[in-house]
Amino acid sequence: MIFRRRLNTVTADEFARLYEQHLDAVFSYCLFQVADRQLAEDLTADTFEQVWRDRRRYNPEQAGFTTWLFAIARHRIIDNQRQQGRRTHLSLDGQHKDETPLPEEQVAREGQFTCLRDLIRALPDEHQELVALKFGAGLSNRRMAEILNKNESAIGSAIYRIMQKLRQQWEVENVSSHEA
Amino acid sequence: MSHHTKLESGGFRQQAVEEIVAELHLENDELVRVLVGLRPSPSQALRQRVRAITDMEQAKEMEKAGEPRRERILPLLPRLVLRASVVTAILLVAVFLLIAAVPSVRATFGRIMQQRFGLVLVEPVLETTSAIEPEANSEVLTEVKVIPPISLEEAQAQVPFTIPMPAILPEGFELWAARVGTGPHGESMDEDGNRIVTVPPIAVILHFKPDEDNQGRYHPEATLGLDIMDRIGLSGGYTAPAGSEQEVDVNGNSAVFVKGAWIRPDENKPPSPDNLIWDDAYDAAMLSWEANGLTYILSGSHLGLSQEDYIRIAESVR
16 A cells, blocks of 8 residues: 555635636636637636646646646647637737727727737737737746746747837838828 | 645736836837737626636535435445444434443444444344334434535634644545534433433544545545544444454554444345344454544545554554
8 A cells, every 4th residue: 555645735715816816817818819708718717627626736846836827728728729720819809899988098009909919910829829928918938938848038039029020010000000 | 834835825916017028128118018908807707707616616526525415325324334434423423322322222233342432342243132123223323414524624613622634645535525513412311310411522524535536546435534533531432343353552542443344234125233244354444542632533445454554544643
């Protein structure tokens, strides 16, 4: 008979607190990735369900909770994209569908959002994922490196290049739209 | 360090614009502001949906832990009669009272030879007299009131002592549920007609089962229980035939180990004095001892554990 030390257990209350802390980021990450608000909600809920189901497999010595959580969300998204047979792209369509009318200044920003959305759509898939993790989820480069199993400085460099590219295109687009 | 501390107790927070700008060494933050502005807010419906996950899952687990309920306890009784930890504290306490106080019930289990650490050692051969109605005995045996399973934290809040836990468990086992119970105050008369009021002990029953990843490696009914009563010198308790016990040692304290279980020769009949025999080859065992003012009964079934294994678990209880 083999014995091991008793597992510590994480209570439902502790998980509930963690959910509250991470919900916005996970949902934002999903929506940045899949472009569909309802699908993003489903993926977010699926992610947290899996986290709860697999909580005993989680080893805090191996990874931080945030890393583990986003790794699960990422796999959920990848699985969904495989099922869909194609990769969807960032979209703000419908983002405010169920919201009350936006304030005037936000309406003005919608033009910027729409422009940026198209620019991000044109990025390679892996760059879109970096944008989703960085700006959607709001993760640090270090956390992103853990999730993507890459070097932290490589992540920083990649995002810096993406930002340069986006800024150039965005400024061109902004100038064009203002001239128009 | 608590698990919660490991789980980033400082709290997770999405990076703000300033943090991103600093991290990426950017000179212009306007684009970052627009990108961060793209972050959507989850709907209230999603918040409720996610919040409900732990509630629902916890409820499911509690429901699972609550099994076997009354209808399932009855078929299990032949094998687990007065031994299994899944039978509630109420049953335990009721048995304490009934065995000691009611002659017919005492006769049901044979003459009490010895009582130690919450165990009642009876004559190996059950007495069955014409005065005992099998139906009545069945009624006694099935007088089970299921106490709902609760979390360890909830159990702790209900008892005046720190609930000890085993630090060692069979591989893949975890705490599945806890129960807290006590019986009604009992009244009886002794042979001289004196009124005896019995104050039942508070009992905590900890129920351990294989976790989801390890259920396949154990017998479906594999279970481990630890009953903890808030007093020593208990009379009454789980019954076993006198002679089945072995004197052992748990951390220097005298303890009693019993291997086997009551089984029902005729599976189609309810448990009764005519239909219960002790099977010492059955894969089940009890280990009982007293320490620090508490009485412990560690019981397991279908685990393939040796006597040394049970003692090792018992000695890890802190």
